[in-house]
Amino acid sequence: MHMHDLQPSAPVTPGKEPFDAIVVGSGAAGGMAAFQLAQAGIKVLLLEAGRMLDPQKEYKTMEWPYKDLRRHRLPVGEFALQAAEYRTLDRPYGLTPEMQKYKKVMAYSGNHFTKDWIVNEKEHPITGTPYAWVRARVLGGKTNLWGRVSLRFSDLDLKAKSHDGFGEDWPISYADISPYYDTVDTLLGITGTKEGIPHLPDGLFQRPLKLNCGEVQVQRAIAKMGRKLIAGRAGVTTDGVLNNKYRARCMGRGRCGRGCDLNAAFHSPAALIFPARDTGNLVVRTDSVVSEVLVDDRTNKATGVRVIDKNTKEVMDFRGRIVILAASCLESTRLLLNSKSATRANGTANSSGVVGHYFCEHVMGPGASGILPSRVGTAPTNDDGRPQSTYIVRFRNVTDKHPDFIRGYGFQGASGAAEFPANAAETPGFGAAFKKTVRANYPARVNYGGFGEVLARKENRVFLDPEVKDAWGIPVLKFDYTFSDNEKKMAADMADTAEEMLRAAGATDIVVRRNILTEGWSIHEMGTARMGTDPKTSVTNSFGQTHDIRNLFVVDGSIFVSASCQNPTWMIMALCWRAMDYVKEQMRTGNL
Amino acid sequence: MNEMNDPGAGLSRRSLLKAVGTSVGTIAMLPVLSDEGVLAFEALQRTKAAPKLKALTPAQYATVDALTEAIIPTDAHSPGARAARVADYIDLLLSESDAALQAAWTSGLAALDAAAVAAHKVPFVKLQAAQVEALLTAISANEAQPTTPVEQFFRSAKDATIRGYYTSEIGIQQDLQYKGNQYLPEFVGCLTEDGKDCPHCGQKAQAKA
Ligand SMILES: Cc1cc2nc3c(=O)[nH]c(=O)nc-3n(C[C@H](O)[C@H](O)[C@H](O)COP(=O)(O)OP(=O)(O)OC[C@H]3O[C@@H](n4cnc5c(N)ncnc54)[C@H](O)[C@@H]3O)c2cc1C
Ligand code: SF4
Numbered sequence: 188m189h190m191h192d193l194q195p196s197a198p199v200t201p202g203k204e205p206f207d208a209i210v211v212g213s214g215a216a217g218g219m220a221a222f223q224l225a226q227a228g229i230k231v232l233l234l235e236a237g238r239m240l241d242p243q244k245e246y247k248t249m250e251w252p253y254k255d256l257r258r259h260r261l262p263v264g265e266f267a268l269q270a271a272e273y274r275t276l277d278r279p280y281g282l283t284p285e286m287q288k289y290k291k292v293m294a295y296s297g298n299h300f301t302k303d304w305i306v307n308e309k310e311h312p313i314t315g316t317p318y319a320w321v322r323a324r325v326l327g328g329k330t331n332l333w334g335r336v337s338l339r340f341s342d343l344d345l346k347a348k349s350h351d352g353f354g355e356d357w358p359i360s361y362a363d364i365s366p367y368y369d370t371v372d373t374l375l376g377i378t379g380t381k382e383g384i385p386h387l388p389d390g391l392f393q394r395p396l397k398l399n400c401g402e403v404q405v406q407r408a409i410a411k412m413g414r415k416l417i418a419g420r421a422g423v424t425t426d427g428v429l430n431n432k433y434r435a436r437c438m439g440r441g442r443c444g445r446g447c448d449l450n451a452a453f454h455s456p457a458a459l460i461f462p463a464r465d466t467g468n469l470v471v472r473t474d475s476v477v478s479e480v481l482v483d484d485r486t487n488k489a490t491g492v493r494v495i496d497k498n499t500k501e502v503m504d505f506r507g508r509i510v511i512l513a514a515s516c517l518e519s520t521r522l523l524l525n526s527k528s529a530t531r532a533n534g535t536a537n538s539s540g541v542v543g544h545y546f547c548e549h550v551m552g553p554g555a556s557g558i559l560p561s562r563v564g565t566a567p568t569n570d571d572g573r574p575q576s577t578y579i580v581r582f583r584n585v586t587d588k589h590p591d592f593i594r595g596y597g598f599q600g601a602s603g604a605a606e607f608p609a610n611a612a613e614t615p616g617f618g619a620a621f622k623k624t625v626r627a628n629y630p631a632r633v634n635y636g637g638f639g640e641v642l643a644r645k646e647n648r649v650f651l652d653p654e655v656k657d658a659w660g661i662p663v664l665k666f667d668y669t670f671s672d673n674e675k676k677m678a679a680d681m682a683d684t685a686e687e688m689l690r691a692a693g694a695t696d697i698v699v700r701r702n703i704l705t706e707g708w709s710i711h712e713m714g715t716a717r718m719g720t721d722p723k724t725s726v727t728n729s730f731g732q733t734h735d736i737r738n739l740f741v742v743d744g745s746i747f748v749s750a751s752c753q754n755p756t757w758m759i760m761a762l763c764w765r766a767m768d769y770v771k772e773q774m775r776t777g778n779l
Numbered sequence: 780m781n782e783m784n785d786p787g788a789g790l791s792r793r794s795l796l797k798a799v800g801t802s803v804g805t806i807a808m809l810p811v812l813s814d815e816g817v818l819a820f821e822a823l824q825r826t827k828a829a830p831k832l833k834a835l836t837p838a839q840y841a842t843v844d845a846l847t848e849a850i851i852p853t854d855a856h857s858p859g860a861r862a863a864r865v866a867d868y869i870d871l872l873l874s875e876s877d878a879a880l881q882a883a884w885t886s887g888l889a890a891l892d893a894a895a896v897a898a899h900k901v902p903f904v905k906l907q908a909a910q911v912e913a914l915l916t917a918i919s920a921n922e923a924q925p926t927t928p929v930e931q932f933f934r935s936a937k938d939a940t941i942r943g944y945y946t947s948e949i950g951i952q953q954d955l956q957y958k959g960n961q962y963l964p965e966f967v968g969c970l971t972e973d974g975k976d977c978p979h980c981g982q983k984a985q986a987k988a
Contacts, residue, residue, distance in 0.1 A: 249960060251948070251951070251960065252946040252951070253946060253947050253948045253951070258868075258942070258943075258946040259946070263875055396966060396968075397966050397967070397968025397969070397972040397973075398968050398969055398972055399968045399969055400968075400969040400977060400979050400980035400982065401980075402968075402969070403968075403969040403971055403972070403977075403980070403982055404980070404982065407982070407985070438962045438963060438964060439961075439962070439963030439964065439965070439966055440959070440960055440961065440962065440963070441959055441960070442960070561980060562980070565979065565980075566956075567955065567956055567957060567958050568958055568967070569958040569959045569961065569963050569966065570959075571959050572958075572959045572960075572961065572963045572966060573966050604955070604957065604958070604959070605959075606951060606957055606959055606960065607945055607946065608945055608955060611941045611945060612938060612941060615919070615922060615923070616919060617849060617850040617851075617915050617919055617937065618849060618850065618852060618912065618915070619852055619854045621850065621851070622851050622852065622854060622856075622859070622954070623854070623856075625945075626856070626954060626955060629955055
């Protein structure tokens with residue numbers, strides 16, 4: 188496959204005629220924004236803080252551990268924070284004495300494959316309550332390593348307040364967004380099975396991923412409990428997409444989280460940015476750290492953005508007719524907060540004061556693993572060759588009402604063999620018997636882990652640290668964020684039901700995980716610049732257009748009103764497409 | 780090392796999830812290799828040369844080699860930890876770890892020898908197969924909640940052996956006969972998925988609900 192020319196990035200300097208649109212960030216949100224506008228003939232400048240990426244070189248999809256002599260360990264001098272360290276180390280992570288010996292300290296998802304994309308906590312500190320904030324600064328952002336689970340939100344999520352009284356309803360309903368889910372599905376490709384579940388709407392699915400024997404066994408066992416296990420829904424094209432020459436259909440190697448070198452998995456660079464660049468309407472400037480949105484306080488319009496060159500630290504201003512923030516939830520929020528003037532003392536588009544508040548995500552950790560006796564000793568199959576395995580659909584607070592908590596959770600998981608036998612460490616003993624048991628149980632392992640909705644509560648928030656700055660002199664975020672009783676009770680139930688389902692499926696050697704992982708672990712930040720109809724309690728309208736400044740848009744997870752328990756990326760892109768249709772229309776009619 | 784659960788994070792998320800549930804602080808901390816270490820290990824494997832020890836003394840190396848082979852031995856099905864050169868791997872990892880971890884292994888190996896001497900009057904490498912079996916059975920009895928130094932050392936050594944062996948070509952290909960990391964145009968799942976009775980698992984076809 189021929190990859191796009193990978194010039195470091197366009198040597199754009201300020202002073203050219205203003206661009207029609209400036210997009211900040213090149214992940215799922217920025218990629219979609221740039222793609223939609225460039226396709227429509229609008230001249231776009233995309234500013235990305237990270238460097239250019241060559242997927243063909245950097246996605247090491249097929250590498251065996253023994254071909255890398257470190258066996259995929261990090262090199263000396265690089266360190267990925269471990270779960271316990273988020274709670275035990277003093278913040279800022281990476282600046283404490285224990286961490287001084289490392290050149291690079293990363294969030295926990297830094298590994299052999301992702302280490303050149305994940306930021307160095309030493310350059311990007313955060314302060315406040317513990318938070319495992321995973322940031323990828325490179326073209327495509329976190330979409331280069333994401334997990335691909337792609338689930339639609341439904342009216343049970345969008346109108347959750349009407350359902351249980353907590354929080355706010357979204358200003359849109361499923362009917363408003365479902366056409367955009369459809370177009371995202373068609374443009375990018377998604378695999379799944381039609382199930383007709385009202386609270387997990389079907390998409391326009393390509394060839395589904397099959398369940399293996401163990402998974403069918405769990406599926407049947409839990410069906411008797413009224414619960415549904417379905418084939419994974421993944422942002423992966425299993426049949427190929429005709430609209431994009433950079434992508435091929437999935438060939439089932441299963442190492443998509445390292446970056447899929449066929450680009451069958453959705454990654455923003457090949458799926459959106461390279462095609463957008465091919466239109467001739469998109470200029471990508473990498474190594475461009477945006478520090479603030481420039482606003483003319485007399486006209487109350489955004490005039491562009493200030494950029495600090497990542498390498499030279501040169502400061503320059505770029506002008507545009509509209510500015511679109513897509514730097515990821517918390518980074519866009521930080522930009523709003525850091526864009527201040529005498530009349531905007533607490534940040535831009537923040538007359539409501541809610542920027543940074545209503546921070547929400549998913550709670551993770553609880554789950555269970557076990558061994559399915561019927562699969563013990565069977566011949567291994569290529570179970571981890573699928574780009575996604577299975578999903579257990581939310582069953583709490585759908586039609587019934589749980590006494591302990593509101594909202595719900597779903598489970599991701601699988602049965603079967605994987606390259607590294609996770610059952611080995613759980614197998615007691617040593618010697619020939621140990622070795623044989625590991626081998627026999629290796630195709631029989633089953634494991635499910637929950638993702639639960641964290642309530643969007645006003646008191647959960649981020650704000651600018653008054654003292655600490657990043658390596659470019661930009662104030663960093665301070666977190667004031669914890670799980671509430673609702674999440675803790677939900678998490679306890681997640682562990683109970685995971686165990687109960689594995690028991691029902693006849694699993695043995697069940698290990699139940701009850702610990703909640705550090706805040707942030709789910710990598711699904713949402714809600715810090717939420718949309719709404721009331722400018723007093725929300726930051727943007729349903730098109731991501733800020734109430735305060737007409738030509739300033741926010742299009743990432745920050746505009747979510749509530750988190751649901753579904754993974755956010757497909758929703759981010761559906762909302763972004765809808766917002767860009769609105770932008771195009773407003774530009775055409777001269778309103779922008 | 781796959782992303783069967785959400786994690787695209789693969790390696791690290793998986794192993795961390797594990798670490799949370801079990802023992803953080805044992806061998807979870809085996810360090811990483813420098814470029815020089817990597818090259819040395821590569822040469823050593825390629826040429827099947829005698830080990831060029833960097834951290835362990837020859838006597839300690841012999842003990843690690845015997846211990847790892849006792850944990851994952853050669854059997855009729857596949858070669859074991861010795862053939863996969865797990866001890867060499869551990870030596871290189873230790874050579875680049877901090878002093879505390881090196882000291883933990885040094886004292887752990889000494890504790891293992893002391894236990895061997897106490898039970899059978901000879902150091903670990905001199906034990907007969909049945910004696911190894913008896914000694915490790917005793918030492919591993921508490922492996923889920925190791926308390927004494929020798930029990931803790933066993934847990935660390937076992938974790939390191941698991942990691943070294945099941946990331947080796949012998950472990951992945953010959954022992955586990957892993958089927959992945961291939962181009963697989965279509966996943967053959969349970970045949971009930973295609974509406975048939977499944978000959979693999981015996982489950983019957985069902986009408987989709
Ligand atoms: C391991 C892992 C697994 C995941 N699994 C799933 C999953 O299964 N399903 C799912 O839906 N989601 C998943 N996610 C989350 C998913 O990756 C994110 O929801 C998605 O990438 C968000 O897109 P984004 O564009 O908002 O942010 P990002 O993808 O993070 O992109 C933001 C971009 O903005 C750039 N940027 C930031 N600040 C600035 C600045 N000041 N100036 C210029 N540029 C800036 C960054 O460098 C980055 O490239 C996972 C994430 C990870 C890391
Ligand atoms: S399984 Fe499919 S999506 Fe994943 S890496 Fe392989 S080809 Fe790409």
